[in-house]
Amino acid sequence: MKLRLGFLYPNLLNLYGDRGNVECLLYRCRARKIEVQVEEILLDQPLPKLDLLFSGGGPDLCQKIVAEDLAKVKGEALERFIQEGKVALFICGSYQLLGHYYRPAEGPDLPGVGALDLTTQHFGLAKKRCLGNVQACLNRNLLEGVRFFYGASCPATVVGFENHGGRTYLGPTMEPLAQVKQGWGNNGEDKTEGVFYQNILGTYLHGPLLPKNPHLADWLIGQALAVKYGEREPLTHLPDDLAWQAHRKAWRLKP
Numbered sequence: 001m002k003l004r005l006g007f008l009y010p011n012l013l014n015l016y017g018d019r020g021n022v023e024c025l026l027y028r029c030r031a032r033k034i035e036v037q038v039e040e041i042l043l044d045q046p047l048p049k050l051d052l053l054f055s056g057g058g059p060d061l062c063q064k065i066v067a068e069d070l071a072k073v074k075g076e077a078l079e080r081f082i083q084e085g086k087v088a089l090f091i092c093g094s095y096q097l098l099g100h101y102y103r104p105a106e107g108p109d110l111p112g113v114g115a116l117d118l119t120t121q122h123f124g125l126a127k128k129r130c131l132g133n134v135q136a137c138l139n140r141n142l143l144e145g146v147r148f149f150y151g152a153s154c155p156a157t158v159v160g161f162e163n164h165g166g167r168t169y170l171g172p173t174m175e176p177l178a179q180v181k182q183g184w185g186n187n188g189e190d191k192t193e194g195v196f197y198q199n200i201l202g203t204y205l206h207g208p209l210l211p212k213n214p215h216l217a218d219w220l221i222g223q224a225l226a227v228k229y230g231e232r233e234p235l236t237h238l239p240d241d242l243a244w245q246a247h248r249k250a251w252r253l254k255p
Contacts, residue, residue: 002035003224006048008055008074009066010040013094016161018056020208021089024217025054032236034221043069047077050086052224057092057164057206060104060122067097067110079115087199087224089216091209095194095202096120096166105165116197117171124165127188131163133253134183134205136193139175142201146215149222149235154215158193159250160205168204170195177203199223212250214243 007022022038029036039048043065058066070078082088082098096102098116101109105124136158138146143156158178167187170176176186177194185193185204194203201216203209210217218235226232 001225001229002037003029003051003221003228004037004039004049006039006041006050006053008041008053008094009043009058009062009069010056011042012062012066013056013058015057015059015092016163016206017208018091018206021056021091021210021217022054024208024210024214025052025221028214028217028238029221031238034225041074044073047074047081050081051228052220053081053086053088055088055090055094057094059093063093063097063102064110066093067102067112070097070113071111075113079113082113082115082198082200085198085227087220087227088201089209089220090200090202091206092164092204095204096168098195098200098202099168102166116195116200116202117174118168118195120166120168122165123167127167129163129165130167130184130188130204132161132183133250134160134162134185134193135181135251136178136183136185137181138178139196141175142177142196142219145223146219148232150215150218151234151237155247157247157251158205158213158216159247160203160207160209160212162204162206164204177201199227207250211243212246214238214240
């Protein structure tokens with residue numbers, strides 16, 4: 001089996017260890033003899049044909065550059081990728097740009113891809129920055145798929161680190177990735193964290209996310225294989241004792 005993994009804007013959207021998510025996916029695929037080809041996709045480059053896509057977070061200046069590139073070069077192809085049911089993980093700044101717009105604290109709105117019904121606004125000094133450790137419980141529909149690929153024994157929890165000024169609000173047709181137990185999540189108001197749409201995960205969780213949440217990594221891999229090959233099969237088990245120790249320790253951390 002083979003997967004083509006895209007790393008979108010690695011030189012602009014790569015805060016707080018986000019690149020570690022790509023390394024985690026590579027390790028977990030190769031440990032199962034799944035061949036992976038990684039494509040780093042930069043500014044002015046079209047979106048190639050991919051099985052799995054990852055993009056991380058970045059500051060407002062980088063988001064402005066990315067928003068311009070999406071509008072001119074990649075936006076239509078990225079929206080098509082999402083609506084076709086392909087698999088991807090978007091973190092923080094790239095997650096925000098999947099929606100209708102990102103409204104920074106200063107300056108004009110940054111137009112998003114418009115693939116997801118969500119908006120994001122940065123209120124500047126009027127509201128506290130969303131900063132700290134996050135503990136949340138996965139969306140039930142997502143958890144069902146996660147446990148199919150990883151195994152029924154995996155927890156329903158997800159952990160990570162957030163640091164964002166923007167607050168994201170989901171439209172009525174959007175499901176959150178998780179429900180917050182500790183931390184801010186999307187906006188600090190409705191207890192939602194991230195978004196789960198078709199085969200797309202959007203989240204504010206850095207850390208990096210996947211090494212401490214191997215069940216999410218396996219959902220991404222398993223779902224990408226299912227979409228590509230047309231068969232949905234559980235993945236072989238990997239020795240994840242250290243990953244779950246890190247997960248449990250993060251669950252106990254205070255914001």
